[in-house]
Amino acid sequence: MAGWAGFGRLTDLRHEIDRLFEAPLAELSRSSNLLSGWTPAMDIYEDKDSLVVRVELPGMKKEDIEVSLHDGSLSISGERKGAEHSSSAEIYRSERFFGRFQRTVTLPTLVKADKIKAQYTDGVLTVTLPKAEEVKPKHIDVQVS
Amino acid sequence: MKATLQKEGQPAAATVEYLAPEVDIYETNEGYLIEAEMPGVSKDGLEVTLEGTQITLLGHRRQETVPGQALFRESRPADFRRVFELDPAIDTAKIVARMDQGVLKMTLPKSEEVKPRRITVE
Incomplete structure (x- = not known):
């Protein structure tokens, strides 16, 4: 046939x-x-308390994603493994990428390294990095004498 | 990568932009397997519609509020859409779709009549 x-x-x-x-x-x-x-799309957001880094990583396993902070650089790497298909399967389209990726970004401000949180939902990794106290905007009262 | 759709009778300004998800498609004796990448789409955001022999995959991204301002943005906020013409051998009543971490995994079994069979020689 x-x-x-x-x-x-x-x-x-x-x-x-x-x-x-x-x-x-x-x-x-x-x-x-x-x-x-594979260079997954990355977004970076900032508000007064934290930086939020979001990376599109569809179809990963949680344990295959690595997030690390070194010298003010955030590094996100990992490997996407392909599902196993029987050798008799015929491939009609093969557009998805399988293998390793790495993205590194220099953070624009100091962050609290011990308070970083990473969450993986619906194929999107969200890393929340609270800013260090010394870089947060401070309000200084003006004294009148 | 992108497909622009225009609804009938609407001005050109009303076009909706979609991203075409990257797909892998396999065929076995049992049927087809389609895997489509739709990061940010949950089970609730997925719409699969069948019209005749055409199947439409539509993925609406979860609307998330992000604090503050974007410093750097590579992702595109558009929803995902892609249409496939189905092999008539597929038993459309038995199509199963599920979302797994932003990847749509859909199995499309062939109807029993078209599956290869061993004929017993008597």
């Missing part, structure tokens, strides 16, 4: 070409597995 062409492999090239034309170059190099392996 001939293979059914609905999920065909020939469209892979078209898909990559579509991406070339639609995505800005910086984003392409970030998101395309052809150029750079």
Whole structure:
């Protein structure tokens, strides 16, 4: 019986070409597995008490994610392992990336290293880093003499 | 990577931008397996609809309030959408979908009539 062409492999090239034309170059190099392996998208937010770093890591196991802080740099790394499929399975599309990734960011302020929390929900890692007391904005009362 | 959709009768300004999730698709004798990456989408945000032989995967991201201002942003806030044409051999009543840490895992079994069978020689 001939293979059914609905999920065909020939469209892979078209898909990559579509991406070339639609995505800005910086984003392409970030998101395309052809150029750079896996660089998961990272967002950083700041409020007066803490920094929040969020990384999109769909389909990981909690124990395969590593978060570390060294010299004011936050490093998030890990490995995504592929599910095992029987050798008789035919692959129609293979767009997901499996393997190691690492992202490192220099934090803009000092943080309390012992108060960092990391939470993994719905494939998104959220790291909350409370700011060190000395970098928090302080209100100074003006004395009248 | 992105697909722009326009609802009929609406001005061009009302287009909704979607991201096409990256997928892996496998076929075995038993059926198909589709895995689609939708980070930030929970079970409640997932909509799978079947129309004839077309299956539409729609993932709405959980709306989260993030404290303060964004210093750096690479993620795109758009929802995920992708449409596939199904093999007519799939028994659509038996499709099962689940979310596992931002990955949609969907099994699409083939109907019994089309599965390969060993014929006993008498």
